[in-house]
Structure formats: C-alpha cells, structure tokens
Amino acid sequence: MARQERAVRTRRLILEAAGAVFDEHGYTATTISMVLERADVTKGALYFHFASKESLAQAVLDEQVALGAVPPQACKLQELVDMTFVFGQRLLSNSLLKGSVRLAVDQSAPPGVDHAGPFRQWVEHLVVVLERAREQGELLPTVQPRQTVELLVGAFAGLQLMSRALTDREDLAERISVLWGHILPSIALPGLLIGIDRRPDRGIRVLAAADAAADEQAAMDVTAR
Amino acid sequence: MARQERAVRTRRLILEAAGAVFDEHGYTATTISMVLERADVTKGALYFHFASKESLAQAVLDEQVALGAVPPQACKLQELVDMTFVFGQRLLSNSLLKGSVRLAVDQSAPPGVDHAGPFRQWVEHLVVVLERAREQGELLPTVQPRQTVELLVGAFAGLQLMSRALTDREDLAERISVLWGHILPSIALPGLLIGIDRRPDRGIRVLAAADAAADEQAAMDVTAR
Structure with missing residues (x-):
C-alpha cells in the first residue's frame, strides 16, 4: 500500500473510532485515550492527523453532509425525500454519522468547535435540490x-433525537414518513403527491438499488479489463 | 412565612438554579456544588429536597410540561398553536425551562434519569387538545x-435546538411560524386556515393578554375584600 493511501486509511479509522466514542460519551466525557484505544492506532498516528480533541470533533462534524449522498432522481422532490430516508437509514449503523449527529446537538463543545456547522451545511446542500424542484415546476x-x-x-x-430517546432510532423511518406526509401537501403540486414514494422502507430500497448498480459497474469494469 | 411555604420556595429556588446550571454546562459537567453556589442555599437544604444530581435532573425534567400552559381557546387548533409559541417565548427567559430542554436532548444522563420523559409527556398533553379539535370538526x-x-x-x-445553535433562539418564533405554515394545511379544514393566528409574535401577545387578565382578577379580588 502506498504511503498516502495508508495515511488516508488511518485517518478514516481514527474518525470512525472518534465518531463511536463521541456518540457513546458525548463531547465532554470523551478523551483522546478512549479514541486511541478504540481505533487501535499509536498516539503519534493520531496526532499526525488531529492536533486535539477539538480538531477531531470538528473533523467528525465535517463528514456529516458528505454521508448523505443519494442517487439522482428525475423528480427533485423525490430526491429530497430520498436524502432524508437514506440519512436516517445510515444513522442506524454508521458510527461516524451517529457521533457527528450527537456532536451537532451537543451544546457542550467549546467555542472552537463549530457544532452548528452541519445545520448550515445541510441547508445549503438541500436548498440546491429544492431550487431545482422549483425550476422544474414541482412546487406550489x-x-x-x-x-x-x-x-x-x-x-x-x-x-431523530426523539426516535433515539424513545426507541433507539427503531421508528425513525416511520417518523420521517409522517414528516413528509404532513409537509408534501404544503409544497408539492397536488398532481405529484401520489407519485412520490415516502414509505418507511424507502431508504433501504434506495441503498439496495445503489449497491446493485455499483456491483454491476464493478462487474463491467472487470469484463472490460 | 409558614414552614411549608418556605420549603416550597427553597425547593423552587434550587430547581431554578439547577435549571440554569444544567443549561449552561450539561448533565455531565454539572456538580451539586455549582447548584449550591447558584441557589445560595445550604447543602442541608438541598439534600433535604434532592438526594442526588440524578434526582435534581429528574425534577428539572418533570417541570417542563407544566410550564407550557396557555389560556383555552374556542378553536382547539389555535390553542395547540398557542402552546408552541408560548413555550418558545418562555424558553427565551426561563432558566428552569432551558435546563429542562437541554437535559431532554442530552444523551449523557445516566439510566436513572428519564430524559425521554418530556417527549412522552408532551405527546400525552397535546394529543388531548388535538382530539378535542377533531371532536369539534376542525380536522381533515x-x-x-x-x-x-x-x-x-x-x-x-x-x-429550538437549531435556533439555539444558530441564533441563541432569537429566530425561534419565526421558525415555529414556518412549521405551522407547513403543517396546518395538511391537518386543518381549509376554511379554518385563514383564521388561525400563527404570526411570530403570537406567544408575546398570548402571554401579555394572560398577564392583563391576571392583573384584572387581582384588582377585583382587592375590591371584593
């Protein structure tokens, strides 16, 4: 493995461990030693990538929006709906994401950590999709x-917070479906409503389709060699 | 002052101090000493009312829903709308409420503290009002x-969390107004929509009217003596 590739992997390993520890203990109670132990890397490796607990927390926060990508859809409102279901689905299993979400709603991070960043980044990310929906004539x-x-x-x-508190996020997809059931009639052209899929298993299906497409692409790449 | 009345006042003083400290520092970083100093009461007085940090946190959580009371309205959807605006307005100045809300969204409280309680209590409290709205024929x-x-x-x-993170809750009333603008068309009979007041200053106006009514009542009580 090339040195740079190894460095990227180590950084990722540390971020995932940090996400898990921040998720379980919150900002205040998390220590660098806990992350070291979880990631099973040397102190030197960690400090090469992250100067402090603050910079580690900031990096975990910065990963959040990138983890919300979904396949594009002809109907941009459907794409927006998909983003919420896929993010909800990933939140069930991805420790980095769980940690990032906990940090964003945590008020105890010091001023040097921009815990409100994900809120702003999500808004900027989603507003582009909704603007496209408007251009395509999908909105009231x-x-x-x-x-x-x-x-x-x-x-x-x-x-997601309420779902975590009450059911450890087991009913999150159901709650997202109810959210869209209440919001869509106020924003979408009536004729679109029946065609937008907001069933609770939407996230699972979108991710499965994306995985299948990736497998097919990989098989074609092998054939083309 | 009678002994019992003094005990009630002291308990309240401690709760308000605890709310402020929990709000500023979160569950983990809060200590009993910090609450003692803020409330300016003796250790004996605090432990007379609360056996531990856990029971103090639980008491702060338990106060939340009681602080959301509003004057009744003929239109029950308006009353529901009022509850959100009044709660949002109180959240700007009431430290006990701020602390209670922070504890509810804090994942670091130990298992002995039911931080999800306010979610359940709010649901039970509000569902009664929405059921009344249905009985009165206000709902789709x-x-x-x-x-x-x-x-x-x-x-x-x-x-409220996003508003706190981005503007220290300065834009909370505006966000509540946008919430209702998106939800009401999906739940209310169309003919009701134009009559329901969801302007951002609704909370201020409801509280001012309630204060005026209380003053008038007090004046009448004096006259009647």
Whole structure:
C-alpha cells in the first residue's frame, strides 16, 4: 500500500473510532485515550492527523453532509425525500454519522468547535435540490425553498433525537414518513403527491438499488479489463 | 412565612438554579456544588429536597410540561398553536425551562434519569387538545391525532435546538411560524386556515393578554375584600 493511501486509511479509522466514542460519551466525557484505544492506532498516528480533541470533533462534524449522498432522481422532490430516508437509514449503523449527529446537538463543545456547522451545511446542500424542484415546476408557487429547507433540517434533527430517546432510532423511518406526509401537501403540486414514494422502507430500497448498480459497474469494469 | 411555604420556595429556588446550571454546562459537567453556589442555599437544604444530581435532573425534567400552559381557546387548533409559541417565548427567559430542554436532548444522563420523559409527556398533553379539535370538526378526516402530535413534538425539539445553535433562539418564533405554515394545511379544514393566528409574535401577545387578565382578577379580588 502506498504511503498516502495508508495515511488516508488511518485517518478514516481514527474518525470512525472518534465518531463511536463521541456518540457513546458525548463531547465532554470523551478523551483522546478512549479514541486511541478504540481505533487501535499509536498516539503519534493520531496526532499526525488531529492536533486535539477539538480538531477531531470538528473533523467528525465535517463528514456529516458528505454521508448523505443519494442517487439522482428525475423528480427533485423525490430526491429530497430520498436524502432524508437514506440519512436516517445510515444513522442506524454508521458510527461516524451517529457521533457527528450527537456532536451537532451537543451544546457542550467549546467555542472552537463549530457544532452548528452541519445545520448550515445541510441547508445549503438541500436548498440546491429544492431550487431545482422549483425550476422544474414541482412546487406550489407560494413555497420559499430556503424557509422550507430550514424547517426540514430542524425538524429532522428533532425527530431523530426523539426516535433515539424513545426507541433507539427503531421508528425513525416511520417518523420521517409522517414528516413528509404532513409537509408534501404544503409544497408539492397536488398532481405529484401520489407519485412520490415516502414509505418507511424507502431508504433501504434506495441503498439496495445503489449497491446493485455499483456491483454491476464493478462487474463491467472487470469484463472490460 | 409558614414552614411549608418556605420549603416550597427553597425547593423552587434550587430547581431554578439547577435549571440554569444544567443549561449552561450539561448533565455531565454539572456538580451539586455549582447548584449550591447558584441557589445560595445550604447543602442541608438541598439534600433535604434532592438526594442526588440524578434526582435534581429528574425534577428539572418533570417541570417542563407544566410550564407550557396557555389560556383555552374556542378553536382547539389555535390553542395547540398557542402552546408552541408560548413555550418558545418562555424558553427565551426561563432558566428552569432551558435546563429542562437541554437535559431532554442530552444523551449523557445516566439510566436513572428519564430524559425521554418530556417527549412522552408532551405527546400525552397535546394529543388531548388535538382530539378535542377533531371532536369539534376542525380536522381533515385523514388526520391521526397521535401521529401528528408525535411529529409536532419531535419537530419542535429540533427547531429550538437549531435556533439555539444558530441564533441563541432569537429566530425561534419565526421558525415555529414556518412549521405551522407547513403543517396546518395538511391537518386543518381549509376554511379554518385563514383564521388561525400563527404570526411570530403570537406567544408575546398570548402571554401579555394572560398577564392583563391576571392583573384584572387581582384588582377585583382587592375590591371584593
């Protein structure tokens, strides 16, 4: 393995361990030693990538929005719906994401850690999709995309928190489905409503389809060699 | 002052101090000494009311729903809307409430503290109002009150969190107004929509009217003596 590739892997390993520890213990109670033990890397390796607990927390926060990618859809409202279901689904198993979400709702991070960053980044990320939906004529004329997106981001943050508190996120997909059932009629052209899939297993199906497409691509790459 | 009245006052003083300290430092970093210093009471007085940090946190959590009371309205959907605006308004100045909300979204409280309690209590509290709205014929026939209320409670938790992270809750009333703008069309009879007041200053106005009514009542009590 080339030296650079190894460094990228080690950094990832540390981030995933840090996510898991931040998720379990929160910012205040997390120590660098706990992350070292979880990642099973040397102190030198960790400090090569991250100067402090603050910079580790910041890096975990910065990964959040990148982990929300979904396959594009012709209907941009469907793509927006998919983003929430896929993110909810990934949140069940991805420790880095869990840690990142906990840090974002944690008020105890020091001023040097921008724990509000993911809120702003999600808004900027989603507003592009909703603006596209508007250009394509999917929205009611009264919709203000930024306002709607700010609502979606805030509401999602609370729903995942409530779901975590009550059922360890087991009912999160159900809650996301209810959210869209209440929001879509206020933003989508009525004719679109019946065609938008907001069933709770949407996230599982989107991820399975994306995996199948990736496998097919890999098989074609092998044949082409 | 009678002994019992003094005990009630001291308990309240301690709860308010604890709310402020939990709000500022979170569960983990809060110590009994910090609460003692803030409340300016003796250790004996505190331990008379609360056996531990856990029971102090639980008491702060238990106060939350009681602090959300609003004057009744003929239109029960308006009363529900009022509850969110009044709670949002109180959250700007009431330290006990701030601390209670922070504890509810804090994952670091030990198993002995039921930090998910306020979520459940809010649902039970609000579902009664939405059921009344249904009985009065205010709702679309497709509405399932419990489902809608679970959405409202979760969404509100996230919106106040996002508002706190981005603007120290300065824009919370605006965000509550946007929430209702998106939810009401999916639950209320269309004819009701224009009559429901969801302007951002609704909370301020409801509280001012309640204060005026209380003053008037007090004046009448004096006259009647």
